[in-house]
Amino acid sequence: MIYVIDDEKDICQLVSQELEQFGYHVRSFTTGAQACHAIRTRPPVLCIIDLGLPDMDGMELVKQLCELHSIGVMILSGRNSVPDKVLGLELGADDYIVKPFVPRELVARVNSLVRRITNSETQAKHETRTARFANLSYDPKTLSLSSTDGRQAELSSAEHDLLIKLLKTPKTILSRDQLMGDSTGPFDRSIDVRMSRVRKKVEQDPKNPEIIKTIYGVGYILTTDVSWHN
Template identity: 35%
Template sequence: MQHQTQARLLLVDDDPELCAMLSEYLSHEGYQVASVHSAQAALDVLQASPPDLIVLDIMMPGMSGLELLQQLRPRLDVPVLMLTGRGEAIDRILGLEMGADDYLSKPCHPRELSARIKAILRRCAGGNGERTEEAGAFPRRVLQADNLVLDPGQREATYDHEPLHLTSAEFNVLAYLMQHAGQVLSKEDLTRWVLHRELTAYDRAIDVHVSRLRQKLAAVAADGAERIKTVRGQGYQFVRSLA
């Protein structure tokens, strides 16, 4: 198998056997993998050499994964995939609100974990595989709506020439909404094209990313006008112009 990336991953989980199993699988997938078993050990590694992506377990003794994530954001812009227990819906939402990019329930199959990692790294790079423009591919051109400007090539977002600090998932949600300004996009479509996976039951990831986007846009917009509208029962719509 040919691998396009030698991305560096950091696994943070207090289960050494699980880390060893996942590390072996992900190494065979072409990744450089390091693992630590506590949040404090993760902080030490991150200070020395930040990886390309963090796989973070929520439930750990001492400092939890949520507490670690809270310390990392916003000073460290590394994508984070959370590992959560199947019954920890509140923790998943909290993690997304704190800036995690996505989550996966434990126990997870290594192949599914690898697929999620690939999806996050792909959208961080601004691409989405072989999808075409007609199929809803990630935009390459600069997108602008009044004072809001997104440059997908440079992965930069600004409002009135001031930087907007967005996670990779937030950036891609906003870019896809702006690319289809005026259209109502379902959560199924947003999940498929932005998160590169199918929407599942009780999945709140897109809702949380949109909520965070609204908060960040409202914080910089002097008029407080809402750019992203909720169309009940259908999805979300980006307002092309507020004039």
């Protein structure tokens, strides 16, 4: 199930029709309140959200969904500024598409995002072990991260994808392309913004990372050993 949240009924209809042609079940909402009620009743796989909602700030809705629900979030907005794109991704959105948009490009990005979410859930179900590194423990089954000093955090599916790739190949430099896989980023800085979200949950001081370091011009490296436990 995919939810389209946009106060423009024409946009809701266009997006719904395009996605339904590719076999998706879609519901549309013109206010944030309607969408929030539906999400509490039946969480979707993905929400496509316009930032200019009549009853609430779209960014606030993005923030709430990414904090409370393990679902995909795609922003569909007329705001084309880099600060808006960065903020949306920092709040946890998986993708950002600017209006006016090409419907088939939107479908392609939805396909990629849904595929990544599905793959992440499948991999998490099959990975029964917990990873321990530095002073942290990560459980892929629940996407939960805990530290020896009592800190706890839950990762989104996008954050899980980045962290698990680093955990599987510790002390090895991974390029941005290797980390992103087939994910379609809305602009070149998307991987860096997503990595900053992971660092906020992993590092003691995200501005001076020690666990996940940037290798400028190349990619990222997990600097610690990793052990896996049943």
